[in-house]
Amino acid sequence: MTTVILQLICPDRPGLVSQLSGWIASNNGNIRHADHHTDEGAGLFLSRLEWDLAGFNLSRLSIKEEIVQLANSFGGKAQVNFSDEFPRVAIFVSKQSHCLLDLLWRVNTQEMNMTVPLIVSNHTELQKICEGFDVYYKCVPVNKDDKLISEKIILKTISEYKIDLIVLAKYMQILSNDFLKSSPPIINIHHSFLPAFKGSKPYHRAWERGVKLIGATAHYVTENLDEGPIIDQTIAHVTHRDEVSDLIRKGRDTERIALARALRFHLRRQVMVYQGRTAILA
Amino acid sequence: MTTVILQLICPDRPGLVSQLSGWIASNNGNIRHADHHTDEGAGLFLSRLEWDLAGFNLSRLSIKEEIVQLANSFGGKAQVNFSDEFPRVAIFVSKQSHCLLDLLWRVNTQEMNMTVPLIVSNHTELQKICEGFDVYYKCVPVNKDDKLISEKIILKTISEYKIDLIVLAKYMQILSNDFLKSSPPIINIHHSFLPAFKGSKPYHRAWERGVKLIGATAHYVTENLDEGPIIDQTIAHVTHRDEVSDLIRKGRDTERIALARALRFHLRRQVMVYQGRTAILA
Amino acid sequence: MTTVILQLICPDRPGLVSQLSGWIASNNGNIRHADHHTDEGAGLFLSRLEWDLAGFNLSRLSIKEEIVQLANSFGGKAQVNFSDEFPRVAIFVSKQSHCLLDLLWRVNTQEMNMTVPLIVSNHTELQKICEGFDVYYKCVPVNKDDKLISEKIILKTISEYKIDLIVLAKYMQILSNDFLKSSPPIINIHHSFLPAFKGSKPYHRAWERGVKLIGATAHYVTENLDEGPIIDQTIAHVTHRDEVSDLIRKGRDTERIALARALRFHLRRQVMVYQGRTAILA
């Protein structure tokens, strides 16, 4: 059953829940999920409402138009999505397969409301294992000198494939600010418990530090490396017997869980971003 | 700031969120928390709404009266509580101190919106450590032959002390169905991951079975032993090096966390019970 | 670097560590891992010792012979394995792919010291996805009436493929005692936190009971269903919002982790089984 999903953020004031749910009720909507959060410090009201499209009085287009008006009248912003319109996701990889294969498997088992028409990689290693899946593997090598050219090629491909979301599934390249300005939203998996071990080789540094837990962080990418809004974090226990290679091995499991959970939250339109942080609504 | 907390459960149908929030808005209420859940299988709508009492147009009494009417019109049931009215809780113990001391400490640090005027025990061991706290320690020994008499004494004391909730904090007695019928709601901490190891000596049986995880379960007490609605569950890892005494030791830590979390959910009116299960609303 | 791995279990008495390590030292062995456990209740001594084969004075054959003598002199039993001799593992599946794909991927990333020459299934669904891997997919349908015939076919195939270990990776059939008597050791993944929810449909029953945690248990298969020695257990959190289908989805992640961890312990010869339980040595 197709549902309408509304995500709204606006300055807090009395009556917002009533107005939103009143509008839905007046159009004969049957609410399936409703979750609201007030961030008192920020003075903001966040709301996620999901209701059946079948039986609702308005068309998809009219819903969007009226919601924009409603959000404007609240001095806020809103997004409307429909559960049967799956985002087109490009997965970026380098040489490691675990997150990529995990995501493709989850698409096959229908855990993930997305289609994956495109995989981008700066290497050729993973091309072969993508063959079984109906997806275009675009290899764009990246060198220091021609990085801008590579990024332009990638942006062009993304545009051609009408990509709505990029997932960096262990893509070992830092994207330029210019790229970020032109690209759709990006979710990255970083192999540490941020903000610990930002940057490169987090497992090596975790081992050096002698930590007893390692982690993974799925976050939106912003201009500041590894400082974007965190969506999900997971951990794994390590002991003195674990070498760096064991941290990497254990990390693979915790990385793919964190990335899959975060991506699922995003695809179900549960994530709301504000002031450098996320709220995950029901 | 005092808040009004409404918990409502009724048959699901369109418009409920709108009617509830509309009623709050029409009385000038400022909603702080709103969480709704639809159990589609059961056809039920569950809602928890919390708003500021200050500025609201209705008195405490009128709120309760109108909510009863509203719930009746929905064919459901509702509870209203005010955040500044702390439940009076009786803690039942036998000889083990860890859950009792933990709860008393949490009251002192103001984690728990409750007062503890009464402790009931079938033993005298813990009387001394309760002396520092302003609480009456009622020792009611329980023997097989005079169990009914003991329970009557306890019920009388509970009534005198106007107890709203009983917490079995490692009370090693099974309460009779007659007791349950006359008593306020009861939360128990069972030292296993229910439904595994119902009944007595769960740690011994867990050790015998060679499990790699042990657990604790906080649940409401019903007539069927260890089968009441589960509020919270926690686990701890064990290894082949752990003897039964180690399971008991590790269990103490996980028990007090599960009990404290569950009790806090209850005291904040986050728990809704239906069809033998609980929903924990935000 | 190839290592020798000794696993010994015998009645406890003073001097055992000294005799074992003395024998290794006298043959010029360089110990890499040594872990011993005394189960005082059972009066048993368990030891796992791993040392370099290179530079050791004895041949593989002589090591095995002398270890048998040593173990006999202790009144116990010992196993010797060499790290470069990978067990040949048959994976049994029905229709669900997650554990199978996870294990095949782990073989490819060299996390698992095993080869997988054979997959057995009572269905054809997973045949196609196994094609990319160099493995024989044997489909043996199982019906109530000809179960014994099916099992005989499977046993014959196992024998032909010289299988050392069977992994039931969501194989939805109960193997007969006759099969168990003739088969190599078997590791099963059960989709509950044993001993809770033994038998069929554990997620449905977990949902019915309203638990707040679900789990998975990897264990050796014995004649008593779901009562074999437990190797590893994992859990996942669930809430009132999770339907049975969500438990199944979350369960897939925790199942494959538990199975992979347990299998890895087994393959590294870290698991010792005694009195219906396991010790996992370093």
Place this chain on the structure above:
Amino acid sequence: MTTVILQLICPDRPGLVSQLSGWIASNNGNIRHADHHTDEGAGLFLSRLEWDLAGFNLSRLSIKEEIVQLANSFGGKAQVNFSDEFPRVAIFVSKQSHCLLDLLWRVNTQEMNMTVPLIVSNHTELQKICEGFDVYYKCVPVNKDDKLISEKIILKTISEYKIDLIVLAKYMQILSNDFLKSSPPIINIHHSFLPAFKGSKPYHRAWERGVKLIGATAHYVTENLDEGPIIDQTIAHVTHRDEVSDLIRKGRDTERIALARALRFHLRRQVMVYQGRTAILA
């Protein structure tokens, strides 16, 4: 039953386990626990051996003398302790009670092989709650100008009370390097998942960053603030609904678990420190 606990660290070479266990066996020792670890990168051998004192041929004094000789012959260092000789521990606190009360309760339940003759605080708030315990509460206010004087007073008291170990149980003062040079070993609980959020106000900074997990780290204190060897780390989940005060509240639970676990490892002589890291042997 009293046991002897040997902790040895030395350059790795063949025959070490044999020599150590041979020496124990030749003196009629019955080993209860034996755990060895080889750090190949560092070229170091670490060993923890525990055996019964009763029946052993050597006196406590002779054991220590012979072990020193043995360790010298290995070019390493060793420590010998006896399980019935409990360390005298001073607990340092400021105003927060949770770790202090938790540790005192664990002493009472005999989880911790230590005596606590002394509590040091820079405040008076916790004096009253220590009255029920047989312990001297020494209040030493600390001001910027006379910090050195305060530290001298503390060192003198520590010396008078023959303190073997200091536990900083939320002591909100930074000890000078001079203090550290003269003091017994110190274990600190830091309220973050190190190396994230070193220094002050970690919960505030964790909230600012929008993390989904918070943590606690128990570590030995060295001259570099929050950079000493980590003994144990724990985490707790947080959501967008959690304010800083909720992080602090949840943190109290995870802090006391991490500190208690770490301290117990230390008291059981399971912790070995080398190259800025710890190994926790069985």
